[in-house]
Amino acid sequence: MLKPMDIHMESKADLHFHTWHSIDSLISPKSAVDMAVAKGIRVLGITDHDTIEGAKVAKTYAEKNNLPVEIIIGEEIYSNGGHIVGLFLKERVESFQSLEDTLKQLQAQGAMIIIPHVTFEEDPLGEYIYRYRVSYTDLINRPELLAMIDGVEVENFQLIEPDFPNKATFINENFLQKARIGSSDCHIKMNFGHSYTLFDGQTAEDFRRAVEKRETRAKSSKQGNHAIINQIMGFGPIIKLPFHLILQFSYRVLIDIGHTIKNTSRKTFKTPKKERL
Numbered sequence: 001m002l003k004p005m006d007i008h009m010e011s012k013a014d015l016h017f018h019t020w021h022s023i024d025s026l027i028s029p030k031s032a033v034d035m036a037v038a039k040g041i042r043v044l045g046i047t048d049h050d051t052i053e054g055a056k057v058a059k060t061y062a063e064k065n066n067l068p069v070e071i072i073i074g075e076e077i078y079s080n081g082g083h084i085v086g087l088f089l090k091e092r093v094e095s096f097q098s099l100e101d102t103l104k105q106l107q108a109q110g111a112m113i114i115i116p117h118v119t120f121e122e123d124p125l126g127e128y129i130y131r132y133r134v135s136y137t138d139l140i141n142r143p144e145l146l147a148m149i150d151g152v153e154v155e156n157f158q159l160i161e162p163d164f165p166n167k168a169t170f171i172n173e174n175f176l177q178k179a180r181i182g183s184s185d186c187h188i189k190m191n192f193g194h195s196y197t198l199f200d201g202q203t204a205e206d207f208r209r210a211v212e213k214r215e216t217r218a219k220s221s222k223q224g225n226h227a228i229i230n231q232i233m234g235f236g237p238i239i240k241l242p243f244h245l246i247l248q249f250s251y252r253v254l255i256d257i258g259h260t261i262k263n264t265s266r267k268t269f270k271t272p273k274k275e276r277l
Helices: 027-039 055-062 099-108 136-140 164-176 204-212 226-234 238-268
Strands: 012-015 041-046 070-079 082-087 112-115 151-157 177-182 195-200 217-220
Touching: 012 027, 012 070, 012 082, 012 151, 012 177, 012 204, 012 217, 027 041, 041 055, 055 070, 070 099, 070 217, 082 099, 099 112, 136 164, 151 217, 177 204, 177 217, 195 204
Parallel strands: 012 041, 041 070, 112 151, 151 177
Antiparallel strands: 012 195, 070 082, 082 112, 177 195, 195 217
């Protein structure tokens, strides 16, 4: 348990972090917690793709060893309208549903909902192949969906777009009007600790209150070529699109194959009922 401290102290949170339970990360849950402690991160959201198991392992490790970091169980979900980060989850949410259904399922859990790496223009792939980033126009055109959102990333260390923070901040302040979030979107160790969210307090609940009041502050120390090298090493734009396309279609195919095998095996190997004597 974290020791009580002055609620007016300022703390760091990173709400977008991947462990090796996610297909695209090289970091163990234990290492994630140790890194957070070393970098002074008080609240860490583990948001692996399509699983919350890494977050559970990290939370257990932090609590068992009484470490000064609180783990939020989260997930980065592939919706058909772009990636969504859900925090404070009780159970995982299935990917490849509509944006609306994804948001509703998160809301039903009482989850906090963050839009990571928001985009500012129409996705050239549209709905035909794959959408990686949620478009802000999708949200402002659907007020009922926008109302479900709690925060928007305006700092993301994984992105190399030099004008992303300015554009994201402008879009958020003028159209979306949600809490400002800074995240590492970490997949490799060297990407961690450079982008984060500042909030008053020290606990996950303090962070949640700060988000609800829109009192969070996004910070980043991203700089030039250093960030570019990190981005490329951390599954950067050169391979990100085909990687995610392959992941999406492979996931769907494997799920279909799995269901087919499961249903076939049930029919084939169904134990016959014993005949009455």
